[in-house]
Amino acid sequence: MTDATIQVNPAAQSPPGETGKTGRFKQIRSIWESWTNRLFAMREDQLFLLLAVLIGVFAGLAVVCFRVAIEWTQLDLLGSSFSPPILRVLLVPTIGGLVVAFLAIRIFPGSQGSGVNRTKAAVYIWNGYVPFETVIGKFVTCALAIGSGQSLGPEDPSLQMGAGIASKIGRSLNLSQEKIRLIAPVGAAAGLAAAFNAPISAVLFVIEEVIGAWSGGVLGAIVLAAVSSVVTMRSFLGADSLFRVPEFRVVRAQDLLAYAILGLVGGAASVVFLKWIAYARPRIDRWPHWTKFLQPAAAGFLIGVIGIRFPQVMGAGYSVIDQAMHGQFAWDLLLALAGLKILATGFSFLSGTPGGMFAPVLFIGAMLGGAVGSVEQHFFPGLAGTIGTFALVGMGTFFAGFLRIPITSVFMVIELSGNYTAILPVMISTMVAFFISKRFQKLPLFEMLARYDGMILPSIEEQREQVAPVVEKAMQRDAALIFAPSDPLEKLTGSASAKPEFPLLVNSRREWRLIDREDLKQLAEDRTQTHAVADVKAKGPLPTLFPDQTLEEALQLVGDWQVLPVVNRADGSKLEGIIALADILRAFRNTPGE
């Protein structure tokens, strides 16, 4: 031991009579205090990033436990065989449904409903509050529901569990209201990333669907949380993807048509599924309350009936997706599985059974993609790409059509496949599906569900597509008189009297000023020492605007100014037009869709 260590040894520093243990305790305490003081002395933004990592680790651990619980439940209830005995297939989802209904209604009332919408509601309505009971409720009910064969997935509950954990940590540390509101999406991204084993897709999803905007303040925290949760999850469950993705072959230009057809089919199927939910959900909601206790059981029974012949539709179905992606099903079976999974997922979802839609949506997309690919390859054997390729693209296609999140869908496929060559077919297919879905189904799924739950959350799709009115639309062109400071006074007075309604602007080296006509009148009476425009008293400098700036920005700048100059971005001395408060208000009035 060196002298230095002896010096810092608490026992050595202890006053006479104090034991070595007490001294060591004191030292630990002082280190702890200095560390916590330093930690809490951090700016909140820095602490927020640190917390994001902590949230990510918590969410990752929770998701690992959740996935293990689902698998364990499935093994115990349905057995380890790929095709369990008929009686088991019928009874397990039915009885499981009864138990889940009781738990979800009586014990954990917050566990029903969409996790995405609950997280969104936490951001926009409940000031970031997600009750921690929801985390436990989601864990228990969803593990039982999915494990007993209900056709639902673990991603949406994982997202909500992450949000719940984050909210709890944020509230416990008494972060500012702004940060508490933003911490739920951070946890949501962590939960989803761990459940999907795809951090980029999770980050994009949360930004695209939950927050709805690229906010620099929260983006860093979301990315950190997603990465730390995935790292945590992988250290327990391995780095393997949820399903093995086949090699993606380079696609020729002429093959893209085949993927466009897949987009058409995927879009049509997503519309059918959405329409069914839109039709059935309000009707089922009107049924007497006591039926809610039986609905999950009824759904479980129906799924069991399907599962006798097609056990693949039960549960999340990742292993089945894996098989489809490796060309292990014929086209007719793929098509049957896609149709039956839509039915089974509809039953589970409409019955109010807690669980997510992501995995079933991927399942349906993979089956549809595989089926379309098989049929296309039958008629055009020269088509590039395997059935697995079509199944992979099909997942993104149906995902984009059903959930209306095109950017996440494209990146999800690329992230899962780890192959950039997939981007062209995926983009074409997802965009076709997205536009078909948008054309035939007005409300996206999450917005529709929020409205059924009595919430009006901001529509991310509307926000995304809303075009903010810009200055260019409201400004007046050629409606001002411009003078240089060196211009003679006669020019100013002459022009001003010729066009009495035009404002008088003076431009000097990109600086704009406004001459009041009253001042000009007074000047005309007192002509003693005034020879040039520069000698005239002018107000300013005026704030300038560019034609592409929004009217909201213009409104903030216009203040008490009579008019503001709208100048060219490349040349600040070039006037594109002028804008007044009245122009802005008129433009707002004429903007449609508000």
Next chain:
Amino acid sequence: MAKPLAKNRIMKRGEHGRSRELVLVVCFLSLIGLFSVTAFAARMYHKRVHTLADQWFNQGQSDFQAGDAKKALVDYRNAFAFSPTNPVFQFHLAQALAANGDLLQAQAYLLQLLSQSPGSGDINLALARIVARQSRTQDAMMYYNSAIYGEWTDQPIEKRWGARRELCEYLVGKGATTQAEPALIALADNTPEGDVEKERTVGNLLLRAQMWSRALDEFRGILESGANDPDAVEGAGIAAYNLGQYSKAISYFERLPKDRASKPEVADQLRMARLVMGSNPFLPGLATTEKARRTANALRVAEGRAQACVEKANPPGSSQPQPSKLASLLTTAEMQKRNWTERGFIRTPDLINPAMDLAFQMEGEAASSCGALTDEDHALLIVAQSKAGNSAQ
């Protein structure tokens, strides 16, 4: 944008008035607790999954060995579902799929495995078997060759020989003799000496590919090693017969036990070999009288055959007989009848050659215009071919 430092300190007390330090302590303790629970749960889960996977795989192995490929398929599927990255499970699943006739699925699994280990002998061989069942000869040859020159974890020499044998069997079965020939030669060269079983297999394949000389060598090798193998004797007999070595063929056939000798193919060849040996006047060491007797007999047989053939072409009562080469040959024979007798041949042995040539011509013409022929005629044609071969040499 971050707020000014002074305004943005974290408040001293969190939710429910707990101190921030306490919250942090609880957080870290919870993290440690959750970490331990997760580690335990994940470990138990992995253990259970591995156990289940192994159980299903072992069940699959016993079902497959018991010949129940359908049940084995279900077992392997279950095992594979628990361990989807296990190449051994995947390989056996593919085998079971192939055994159940689901060649496309089996091929999909195997191709995926092949992309991971392109040099694997096992995978290439399994793929070769599948594409062979689909009659894709070129692909089958490619996979078989990859298997032959691929990596084998155990008994590489044995496995490579087996793969080559399968390739030969496939090509011979397909009648692709051109491709089969080099493969068979390589198989014969790679067959260990003294391994009667393998030598016999190679010999039989050579017989099926009609590579008589190599087949005879192979079987002779077995017999010379002291093995009294009836299969080898029979194969050697057949090879010798087809090589025109009738005396050898007879000697081999005569060594066969009765049940083997009575096999139709063997019996026919033995009878024909005896007939050829009994009717050929050109065999070395024959006495002149015997040569003369055989020549006279050959002429008689050929004349009878030619006469019957001409009569068949020109039935009695036909207004105008058709002139033919066969008829002119018969006329020649008729003209020489006085000199070309058994005594005449004894007196003038030089007549034997032209007489036999005429007999061969008559038999050849009759065979081309009248088709079916008796054993004696056939024997004469064989002798003719044998003589032509000898004179050509």
